[in-house]
Amino acid sequence: xxxxxxxxxxxxxxxxxxxxxxxxxxxxxxxxxxxxxxxxxxxxxxxxxxxxxxxxxxxxxxxxxxxxxxxxxxxxxxxxxxxxxxxxxxxxxxxxxxxxxxxxxxxxxxxxxxxxxxxxxxxxxxxxxxxxxxxxxxxxxxxxxxxxxxxxxxxxxxxxxxxxxxxxxxxxxxxxxxxxxxxxxxxxxxxxxxxxxxxxxxxxxxxxxxxxxxxxxxxxxxxxxxxxxxxxxxxxxxxxxxxxxxxxxxxxxxxxxxxxxxxxxxxxxxxxxxxxxxxxxxxxxxxxxxxxxxxxxxxxxxxxxxxxxxxxxxxxxxxxxxxxxxxxxxxxxxxxxxxxxxxxxxxxxxxxxxxxxxxxxxxxxxxxxxxxxxxxxxxxxxxxxxxxxxxxxxxxxxxxxxxxxxxxxxxxxxxxxxxxxxxxxxxxxxxxxxxxxxxxxxxxxxxxxxxxxxxxxxxxxxxxxxxxxxxxxxxxxxxxxxxxxxxxxxxxxxxxxxxxxxxxxxxxxxxxxxxxxxxxxxxxxxxxxxxxxxxxxxxxxxxxxxxxxxxxx
RNA sequence: GCCCCUGUAGCUUAAUGGAUAAAGCAGCGCUCUUCUAAGGCGUUGAUCUGGGUUCGACUCCUAGCGGGGGCACCA
Numbered sequence: 142x143x144x145x146x147x148x149x150x151x152x153x154x155x156x157x158x159x160x161x162x163x164x165x166x167x168x169x170x171x172x173x174x175x176x177x178x179x180x181x182x183x184x185x186x187x188x189x190x191x192x193x194x195x196x197x198x199x200x201x202x203x204x205x206x207x208x209x210x211x212x213x214x215x216x217x218x219x220x221x222x223x224x225x226x227x228x229x230x231x232x233x234x235x236x237x238x239x240x241x242x243x244x245x246x247x248x249x250x251x252x253x254x255x256x257x258x259x260x261x262x263x264x265x266x267x268x269x270x271x272x273x274x275x276x277x278x279x280x281x282x283x284x285x286x287x288x289x290x291x292x293x294x295x296x297x298x299x300x301x302x303x304x305x306x307x308x309x310x311x312x313x314x315x316x317x318x319x320x321x322x323x324x325x326x327x328x329x330x331x332x333x334x335x336x337x338x339x340x341x342x343x344x345x346x347x348x349x350x351x352x353x354x355x356x357x358x359x360x361x362x363x364x365x366x367x368x369x370x371x372x373x374x375x376x377x378x379x380x381x382x383x384x385x386x387x388x389x390x391x392x393x394x395x396x397x398x399x400x401x402x403x404x405x406x407x408x409x410x411x412x413x414x415x416x417x418x419x420x421x422x423x424x425x426x427x428x429x430x431x432x433x434x435x436x437x438x439x440x441x442x443x444x445x446x447x448x449x450x451x452x453x454x455x456x457x458x459x460x461x462x463x464x465x466x467x468x469x470x471x472x473x474x475x476x477x478x479x480x481x482x483x484x485x486x487x488x489x490x491x492x493x494x495x496x497x498x499x500x501x502x503x504x505x506x507x508x509x510x511x512x513x514x515x516x517x518x519x520x521x522x523x524x525x526x527x528x529x530x531x532x533x534x535x536x537x538x539x540x541x542x543x544x545x546x547x548x549x550x551x552x553x554x555x556x557x558x559x560x561x562x563x564x565x566x567x568x569x570x571x572x573x574x575x576x577x578x579x580x581x582x583x584x585x586x587x588x589x590x591x592x593x594x595x596x597x598x599x600x601x602x603x604x605x606x607x608x609x610x611x612x613x614x615x616x617x618x619x620x621x622x623x624x625x626x627x628x629x630x631x632x633x634x635x636x637x638x639x640x641x642x643x644x645x646x647x648x649x650x651x652x653x654x655x656x657x658x659x660x661x662x663x664x665x666x667x668x669x670x671x672x673x674x675x676x677x678x679x680x681x682x683x684x685x686x687x688x689x690x691x692x693x694x
Numbered sequence: 695g696c697c698c699c700u701g702u703a704g705c706u707u708a709a710u711g712g713a714u715a716a717a718g719c720a721g722c723g724c725u726c727u728u729c730u731a732a733g734g735c736g737u738u739g740a741u742c743u744g745g746g747u748u749c750g751a752c753u754c755c756u757a758g759c760g761g762g763g764g765c766a767c768c769a
Contacts, residue, residue, distance in 0.1 A: 169710060182712050182750095189749060219713045220750075263769070304768060394769090418767050429697080432767040442769050471698060472764045498699080499763075531732065547732090558718095559707055562699060564762060571706065571719075575732055578707080578718035585732045593729050600729095628710075640708060643717075654725095654734040672729090694732070 144211035144231050145624065148179055152223075155205040161187055170624075174617055177216070177224030184221040195221025227620065232612035235620040239674035240604070245626045245681050251290030256453055257283040259465040260386065263300040264373035265309035267327045268380055268517040270500045270567060271467060277556040278497050279465040280386050280687035281635035288685060289630040294389040294457055298449060298464075299377075301370055302395045303442070307351035308333030310365050311343065320369035323376035327516075348437070355398070355439060380517055384549060385687055390456055392449055398440045401448030404484060405433050405440075411483045426479040429472070433480075446477045447484065454488055461491050463633075468496045468562075495633060498564035500556075515567070524548035527573045528581070536592075536693040546689040547581050553688050554580030558639045578643060580688055586646040587683060588694040590676035593658050595692075597669040602659060604670035615652045616671060618645050622678050626685065635686060642682040649675045 145168060152166045163183060171180045184199035191198060199217040206215060211231035216224050238244060259279020262272045279295075287293040300306075312329030313320050315336075320326070336343035353359045354366060381388065405412045405419060412419050417436030421443070423429045433444045453462055464474070474494040481489035502515070528547035529540070537543035555572055556565060575581040597604070625641035658668045683690040 167710085167712095169712085172709075172713075172716080176713065180713090185712070185749065195749070222713065261769095266769095300769060416766075420766070427697095429765055431765090435767040437767080439767085441767065445769095467763090468699060469763050470769080473769085475698090496699085501762080535732090536730075555706095563707085564700080566706075568706075574719075576718085577732090579732085581732060582718090585730080589730060589733085596729055632710085636708085637710090640717090643708090647717085650733055651735095653729085654731095657728065659729055694730075 144209075144225075144227055145179060147209045147211055148181075148225055151207055151209045152181060152183070152202070154207065155202050156183070158205045159201060161191070163187070170621060171222075171224065174614055176218060176222070177214075178227045178617055178620065179225040181223050182221075184217075184223060188221065199223050227612060227617065229610060229612050230608045232616045232620050233606050233608040233610065235622075236606050236616060236670055236674040239619060239622070239677045240670065243681075244674075244677050245288065245623045245685075247289040247623060247627050247630065249289050249627060249630060250286055253291040253461065254294075254457070254459045255286050255291045256294045256296050256390075256457060256459045256462045257286065257465065258296040258298055258392075258453075258463065259283075260381070261298050261300075261466065262377055263303075263305055264370050264377075265301075265306045265326050266330050267514050268377060269514045270517055270520055273384075273517045273520070273552060274497060274500045274556050274565065275465055275467065276381075276384055276386060277553045277687060278495075278561055278635060280384070281553075281557055281638075281685065282463065282465060282495070282633060284685045284687060285626070285630045285633070285635060285638070288626060294459075295386065296390040296392060296453065297381075297388045298392045298397075299374070299394070300442075301393045302354050302398060304337075304347070304351055305330065305334075306354055306366070307347045308337055309369065310350050310354070310362060311336065311347045313365055313369065320365050321372045323372050326369055326373055327514075352437070352439065380521075383521065383545065384553075385689065390453075392452060394442075394445050397445040397448035397452060399448070400452055401444035401446070402434070402440050404447050404451065405444050408484055411480065421476065421480045423476040423479055426476075426482075428476045428479055431473070431476045443473070443477050443480070447481065450481060450488055450492055451485070454491075459491065461493060463493045463495055465495050465497065467499050469499065470494075471496045495561070497561040500565050500567050502567055520552060520572070521545075521548050523569070524551050524573060528575060531575060532694075537691065538693070543691055543694065546691050547575065547584065547694075550580030550584050550683075550688045551575060552580075553686060554583070554639065557635045557686050558643070560636055561634060581694075583642055583646050583679065583683060584688070584691060585694050586649055587676060587679035587690045588692060589653060590649065590672050590679060591692045593653075594669065594673045594676055597659055597665075597672075600659060602665050602669055604673055605666035606670045607664075607667040610667045613652065615645075615648045615675065618648050619671075619674055619678055622682070626682075629685075638682060638685055642679070642686070645675075645678060645682070649679070 149166050156163050168179050168181050171177055185195040188195040188198045199221040203215050212225050213228040214226040218224050260276040262268045283293050283295050309330040312333035318325040318329050337347050353362050357363055412433055418432045419434035420430050420432050431443050432441050525544045525548040528544040532540040532544040629638040658672055659665055680690045
């Protein structure tokens with residue numbers, strides 16, 4: 142059993158001995174290691190009730206506490222905290238685990254089946270930095286859940302029908318652009334979108350195209366559509382590959398639309414006629430009304446979402462289906478989930494929406510029809526370019542590949558280091574930074590650890606853990622890794638892991654600067670083991686964030 | 695107007711109701727004949743405002759003020 146578990150049990154017993162009935166024993170990591178490896182503030186909570194001071198209660202608790210396996214010292218500190226310090230052997234055990242097991246893997250989701258849907262770009266439109274954000278958060282979320290024992294399937298839902306497609310096709314025809322050229326599609330969409338807003342006859346033409354996309358009655362439009370769709374999807378596939386995402390399932394709005402229409406038609410008591418459209422009256426759930434079928438008889442995104450939910454469940458029966466999108470869709474999702482609760486309550490209970498902030502420019506919101514969109518690939522290309530210079534001076538065998546890995550790390554880290562509820566103000570210079578609190582910093586730390594372990598191997602210095610070796614800042618932080626992973630999983634907040642990883646990397650670099658690992662003494666064996674454990678921690682941590690971990694930089 | 699998110703150092707962000715609010719960038723000063731200086735060390739600097747709850751509030755409640763998003767045929 143883990144030290145944390147032992148401490149909790151011992152505390153519960155001590156509290157019972159003092160006849161305090163605490164339903165929960167809070168145990169936390171003190172912010173500074175001087176205050177121990179674990180700490181509880183429970184004495185502060187119950188002192189008043191027992192008409193004593195927190196410190197006095199804490200002293201009594203410590204006196205009533207049995208010896209805990211893995212704990213070397215218990216002390217009362219500050220206002221009445223009880224602090225626990227791990228034994229050197231317990232910390233050494235973590236070093237051992239880090240080197241031999243799937244370090245950090247948990248079991249809180251064992252046996253669960255979870256589908257995670259993310260990225261969700263729209264064919265015929267750009268893959269912009271917002272999609273990059275959804276991808277980074279979704280991929281990290283999927284990996285975290287997977288690492289906690291669940292079976293995870295990655296899903297991508299792409300809008301291959303709808304007004305945006307009609308606008309792009311209208312633009313392709315007007316400007317006689319090549320539909321097989323992915324870059325031309327963005328231009329075509331921008332032209333169609335602005336014409337739709339400014340020009341009445343263009344709007345009518347686009348509406349007509351939209352209807353034909355759904356019913357596929359016009360061979361010429363079908364040809365343009367099929368070519369453009371294929372080009373778009375192939376283009377996206379390259380981006381997923383460079384980001385390290387591999388989807389298990391692809392869903393398309395062209396498939397979810399008929400499915401959704403069927404569901405809406407089958408429930409006239411839930412979806413009612415209003416002003417020529419078919420709507421769901423969200424007011425009964427404290428929300429707002431949303432249109433499911435337009436007055437032209439076409440399904441909206443809402444209807445498609447309904448169809449999607451059923452299709453997902455048919456494709457792969459899951460315990461939970463998580464959809465990752467930007468905040469702007471939160472209100473929409475609440476209404477759709479409220480409707481689902483009426484249509485299929487059992488399934489609705491398994492659907493979860495996670496929203497994240499928006500990727501914003503300092504100049505305001507991005508909009509593809511205004512043309513101030515930063516595409517995902519242009520950003521990655523810029524970052525790769527910026528990383529090339531450093532990569533060229535590195536020890537990497539393939540500097541081009543390294544530059545790309547660094548670029549992915551830089552952008553993903555920037556997204557994953559902050560709480561997901563907040564907007565990210567995108568600033569080019571900061572995204573291009575390869576130093577300090579950045580993805581490449583963690584990668585560099587990992588590469589250093591990897592190389593020193595390699596060198597030890599070459600010099601035939603074998604790793605050997607000295608259970609009596611004094612626990613250090615680095616080894617004590619290392620011990621926390623599995624808990625940091627679990628915390629991030631419970632909260633479904635990758636940035637909690639990012640924070641930990643930064644702190645850990647920083648501790649490693651401090652240690653590395655101060656301590657010569659291969660110093661020719663018998664102490665080297667333990668230090669090599671610690672370096673190897675750090676390497677494994679950084680490697681697994683980066684993997685969980687979806688960031689590549691090159692071995693040489 | 696209503697609903698959701700959000701306000702921390704000059705800038706970008708952390709902080710599980712808990713101990714001295716933590717980093718990076720920018721600035722200044724050190725540090726490579728030692729396993730990678732994309733590193734390390736030092737230094738200046740912050741909780742939007744008013745009430746409240748609590749032994750204890752950046753965190754919870756409340757009233758303001760500022761920013762973002764959403765609210766019927768877009769996704």
